Amino acid sequence: MAAKEVLLFASSQSRDISLYPSGNSYTLFLSSPMKNIERVDLVSARVPNTVYNLTSGSGVLTVGPSGPTTVSLNPGFYGVYDMATALTNTGLVTCTYLTFEGKFLFTSGSPFTLTINSSELSNILGLPMTTTLSSSVAGPTWPTYSGQSLLVSQNIVNTSIGELIFLDIDELRTPRHVFTGGLKYDKRQSYVTQLTDGSGPSRSFAPIQLDVSSGCMKNFEENKDYKISVFYPEPINSLQRLTVRWLDINGQPLAFNGLENNSFMLRLHIRAKVMEPTEEENELERRVSELEIKRMVADAQAMGAADEANREAKKKTRFGKWTVVLMALLGLLGYVIFKRFVRPNPLVDV
Numbered sequence: 001m002a003a004k005e006v007l008l009f010a011s012s013q014s015r016d017i018s019l020y021p022s023g024n025s026y027t028l029f030l031s032s033p034m035k036n037i038e039r040v041d042l043v044s045a046r047v048p049n050t051v052y053n054l055t056s057g058s059g060v061l062t063v064g065p066s067g068p069t070t071v072s073l074n075p076g077f078y079g080v081y082d083m084a085t086a087l088t089n090t091g092l093v094t095c096t097y098l099t100f101e102g103k104f105l106f107t108s109g110s111p112f113t114l115t116i117n118s119s120e121l122s123n124i125l126g127l128p129m130t131t132t133l134s135s136s137v138a139g140p141t142w143p144t145y146s147g148q149s150l151l152v153s154q155n156i157v158n159t160s161i162g163e164l165i166f167l168d169i170d171e172l173r174t175p176r177h178v179f180t181g182g183l184k185y186d187k188r189q190s191y192v193t194q195l196t197d198g199s200g201p202s203r204s205f206a207p208i209q210l211d212v213s214s215g216c217m218k219n220f221e222e223n224k225d226y227k228i229s230v231f232y233p234e235p236i237n238s239l240q241r242l243t244v245r246w247l248d249i250n251g252q253p254l255a256f257n258g259l260e261n262n263s264f265m266l267r268l269h270i271r272a273k274v275m276e277p278t279e280e281e282n283e284l285e286r287r288v289s290e291l292e293i294k295r296m297v298a299d300a301q302a303m304g305a306a307d308e309a310n311r312e313a314k315k316k317t318r319f320g321k322w323t324v325v326l327m328a329l330l331g332l333l334g335y336v337i338f339k340r341f342v343r344p345n346p347l348v349d350v
Contacts, residue, residue: 038231045206161214168247
């Protein structure tokens with residue numbers, strides 16, 4: 001019998017907001033427990049990309065050299081033009097995004113230095129962290145900025161965040177995800193390590209590619225994105241609740257920053273089991289068993305009576321044969337006596 005499929009929809013809007021104010025962690029209870037679950041598929045999921053690429057903006061940049069000034073920025077998800085505007089508004093340098101290079105250009109009427117104090121800002125600006133960089137006078141390749149001091153990003157800028165987020169459900173965790181990294185050398189001479197120690201997001205139910213822009217909604221669909229199925233060697237005996245967490249690549253809760261609504265749909269594969277007999281079926285089976293027993297007893301009694309009759313018939317048959325033989329012998333004896341003594345032969349002389 002094929003497994004039964006059941007769709008289960010879960011939404012953060014169904015959570016108890018007083019207990020779970022944020023949509024990144026909550027518990028939902030099922031209206032009725034589901035039993036004997038041998039496989040779970042992620043059919044769809046809807047989650048916002050509200051993760052800031054600059055989560056801490058305090059003292060992220062120092063501009064010098066004379067009277068070094070430390071710059072702070074508001075946390076947020078900065079695009080390249082947003083970042084250029086924010087740095088220009090400090091009044092210390094002018095920042096321009098070079099679309100043909102994918103880098104930032106910093107300019108000023110006088111020499112300056114930049115020191116990046118944040119790994120997040122270092123990633124966004126394409127400049128190394130904790131290294132003091134000095135500007136240089138614009139050369140002939142920068143005619144627009146002739147006579148000004150300038151500094152260009154060393155690397156192509158990156159305003160994106162971690163590529164993956166994780167839907168973690170305690171009751172549906174899996175040891176089957178395999179990650180690379182950590183350079184953990186094992187006996188099989190492989191640097192691929194299966195992280196099953198429970199740390200980070202390694203055993204989370206589903207990894208989801210966050211391939212939408214900041215502030216947009218990621219709509220995951222199994223037929224559009226990729227299939228996620230978790231098979232359980234031993235069926236889940238009873239599923240009564242879902243303990244949900246949304247995690248980043250480091251296993252930390254996602255910051256939804258006020259946009260707390262998210263949802264997902266699961267497909268539960270319920271293992272088919274043999275139906276228990278009804279009371280009528282049990283009563284019918286009991287009566288059939290009783291009839292079988294009575295029939296066996298009657299057959300045994302009939303066989304015993306038949307054996308007894310055969311034995312009696314054999315006894316009677318043996319007694320009749322001996323009677324005939326005895327009567328024949330007695331008749332022969334009487335004939336001899338009659339001929340010899342009762343009526344002698346008349347031919348004999350007296």
